[in-house]
Amino acid sequence: MTKTIVYCERCEARCKVDDLRNPDAKMLRRSKEPRGLCINCAVHDWLRNTYPPNILLAQSGPKILLYPHIQQQFTDIMRVACADARPDEIDWQIIVDNWDLPFPHKMKPSAANPCSQLELDEIASGKRRGLGCIGPPKPDPLKGKPPRSFEDINLLEPGLGDEFKRLMDRIR
Numbered sequence: 363m364t365k366t367i368v369y370c371e372r373c374e375a376r377c378k379v380d381d382l383r384n385p386d387a388k389m390l391r392r393s394k395e396p397r398g399l400c401i402n403c404a405v406h407d408w409l410r411n412t413y414p415p416n417i418l419l420a421q422s423g424p425k426i427l428l429y430p431h432i433q434q435q436f437t438d439i440m441r442v443a444c445a446d447a448r449p450d451e452i453d454w455q456i457i458v459d460n461w462d463l464p465f466p467h468k469m470k471p472s473a474a475n476p477c478s479q480l481e482l483d484e485i486a487s488g489k490r491r492g493l494g495c496i497g498p499p500k501p502d503p504l505k506g507k508p509p510r511s512f513e514d515i516n517l518l519e520p521g522l523g524d525e526f527k528r529l530m531d532r533i534r
Contacts, residue, residue: 370400371466373456377401388443401447402456405436407465410482413475420485424461427454473525 370377377400383392390404399407409415409427419426426432437449469479484490503517515523 368396372403375400387446390445390447392446420482424458
């Protein structure tokens, strides 16, 4: 078992590389190379790239992560996703304290996470409405009909149909 010591690319905390990795892990996978993020920065990275937690955190701020029931919900997500990390490795106070540190890579909006970092920043500053804020309804581009093509899905949410088509092509 390799126990190489490296430093987090974001906060410079010491972290280790471990050969014991779970190939079924869907989140918080251990690195097989001596680089990457520490567990606390990896948790924050997961939260900022996962919708809707990223919107909720932009609205409320990171201090809600200090509540035990929120931490328990995250522990449940880790269990279901077969995370390599263990809940007792996470230091929620460090995550909150380091919240404003920059990440070495940009956040990438996708079909699973439609938010950009700019949108999250605007929600946090109050310049943009967040999740749960009801505004006037958008006109229905399909006039009540169900979507029947990727182009119809693009009418509902620009780019979503194209991304869905790419994912379906990969599956085939």
